[in-house]
Amino acid sequence: MQLRIVLLLALGAQCVYPAAIVVKRATDSQRNELVAEINNVRAQAATKFKISNMNELSYDMDLEKKAQAMNCNAPPTGSFMVIPIPSQKLVEQINGASQEQQEKIGKEYAENVGKAMFGPKQTRIGCGEVKSDCLSGGCLIGPQSSVSESDAIEGEPGSNCPNGKTSNGLCKAKGNNVKQLGVDADQKTGSSSTGFVFSTVSLIIFFVFYVLF
Structure with a gap:
C-alpha cells in the first residue's frame, strides 16, 4: 500500500510540472481553493474519528515565503511542521530502490503528512x-512543530470550540493573526510560482486520507 504513495508522488510531479510553466505565480483563488480542500478533509477526519476540537486552517503568506526558502541541506525549523514534495529526480531514485525501501519511505512519508495535516491544533x-x-x-503547517494523539479531544465535531465553530464543524481559531490573502501587495506582484505545488499537495492529502485512512 505504501508503495502506491511513492507512485502517486511520481505521477503528481510528472503531471503538474507542465502547469508550472503556465502558472507563473500563485493566485488568491488558488490559495483559497487549497485551504478549502484541506479544511474539507479535516472536517471529514473530525467526523470519522470523532474529534471535537479540530481547527480550521487559514493561509499564511509568511509560511509561504519560508516554504519557498527551503533547501536540501538545512530543513526549516520553527513553529510548524514540514510537508516536503520530492523533486522528479528524487522520485526516480526512490522508484529505483527495492520494494522494501520504497515501503519504508512511503510509510514514513504518509505518517508525516497525516500528523501534519490532521493535527487538530494546527x-x-x-x-x-x-x-x-x-x-x-x-x-x-503550524503553529505546532509536533503533534500527538493527546491533542485530539474525543466528541462530536465542533463541540469543543471555545471560539465557536464553522459551518462544517471545524473550530474557529483564536488570535489567528497571520498575513491573510489580499493584505500584502507583494503577494500579487511577487515571483511566487506555487500553483503546481497546490495541485500536488491536494493529490497527496486525497491519497493519505481516502486510501490509507
Whole structure:
C-alpha cells in the first residue's frame, strides 16, 4: 500500500510540472481553493474519528515565503511542521530502490503528512515552490512543530470550540493573526510560482486520507 504513495508522488510531479510553466505565480483563488480542500478533509477526519476540537486552517503568506526558502541541506525549523514534495529526480531514485525501501519511505512519508495535516491544533498553512535536486516544493503547517494523539479531544465535531465553530464543524481559531490573502501587495506582484505545488499537495492529502485512512 505504501508503495502506491511513492507512485502517486511520481505521477503528481510528472503531471503538474507542465502547469508550472503556465502558472507563473500563485493566485488568491488558488490559495483559497487549497485551504478549502484541506479544511474539507479535516472536517471529514473530525467526523470519522470523532474529534471535537479540530481547527480550521487559514493561509499564511509568511509560511509561504519560508516554504519557498527551503533547501536540501538545512530543513526549516520553527513553529510548524514540514510537508516536503520530492523533486522528479528524487522520485526516480526512490522508484529505483527495492520494494522494501520504497515501503519504508512511503510509510514514513504518509505518517508525516497525516500528523501534519490532521493535527487538530494546527491553524495555518503556507506552500511554495522549491527548485533543488531533492525538492520541487512543500508546505509548512503550524503553529505546532509536533503533534500527538493527546491533542485530539474525543466528541462530536465542533463541540469543543471555545471560539465557536464553522459551518462544517471545524473550530474557529483564536488570535489567528497571520498575513491573510489580499493584505500584502507583494503577494500579487511577487515571483511566487506555487500553483503546481497546490495541485500536488491536494493529490497527496486525497491519497493519505481516502486510501490509507
